[in-house]
Amino acid sequence: MIKRLQLHTRALSRRSFLITIGVTGIAVAFGGLLQDASGASVAPTVEGSYRPNAWLTIAADGTVTIMSPASEMGQGIMTTLPLLIAEDMDADWHKVRVVQAPSDAEKYGNPGFYGVQLTGGSESTRGYHNMLRLVGAQTRKIILASAAAMLNVPVSELTTEPNRVVHARSGHSLDYGEVAAAGALPDPLPQATDADLKPSDQWRYIGKLTIPRVDVPSKVDGTAIFGIDVQLPDMLYGAVLRAPVQSEQPETIDDAEARAVPGITQILPLPYGVGIIGETVEATKRAKDLLKIV
Secondary structure, eight states: OOOOOEEOOOOOOHHHHHHHHHHHHHHHHTTSBOSOTTSOOSSOOOOOSEEEETTEEEOTTOOEEEEEOSOBSSSSHHHHHHHHHHHHHTOOGGGEEEEEOOSOHHHHOOGGGTTOOOOOTTOHHHHHHHHHHHHHHHHHHHHHHHHHHHHTSOGGGEEEETTEEEETTTTEEEEHHHHHHHOOOOSSOOOOOGGGSOOGGGOSSTTOTTOOOTTHHHHHHTOOOBGGGOOOTTOOEEEEEEOSSTTEEOSOOBOHHHHTSTTEEEEEEETTEEEEEESSHHHHHHHHHHOBOO
């Protein structure tokens, strides 16, 4: 005998509702752009041994590789977030390489989303904004400290231009790549505060309409890799038959026909519906349609 789904009601505040809606961004994020902005494969190797922090590295040729923690879904976030770092570290945007950050909420979680690393609720720019600008400002201070040691001058006598440290008094300058090639990070690492952020009248990139989106070229030429493109050995696919009302959960499930579908490996009851796992997308969709819950 098949029993009806039992409806469990509970009070839902506006705050809880917004959090629940925002969390759906996790599922959406899996469909986002997974490759780096230069067309490399998924999870590209980060170039450069000069690593001031978890967010970027600088190679000897001056290439600045910056992590993008949010999922690109057409909203331009793969350009926006790295650009915030590039602005305050005074990087040359033409030498910036953007890669997708790994799933590591401890390092790349969104401060505006309770430290969770997900994309949704229009919280990426607002949530990461101040933190990433501080990452850029700290990076600039680290580069200046390294360059001061190389030039044997006080840090206070140095300034920066895009991808270059300048000592105006002597006329000497160092490209960021030259600083990176030396590979010596200051110890301890200098920290940054809001006082170290660039004032808006000095911005080179933020708010400038001339900055092209880094994700567009690979989407135009067809080399972009999305979540749906990923193929791994022995890969399985999942589908979820969700309850029509929040907090509803299945008591009894008739899954005999669904389990008979070729390629189905497992059917699992969930607190909010039924999960189907199979060898192909088509099999999981077929099995989902055959589930009987009344």
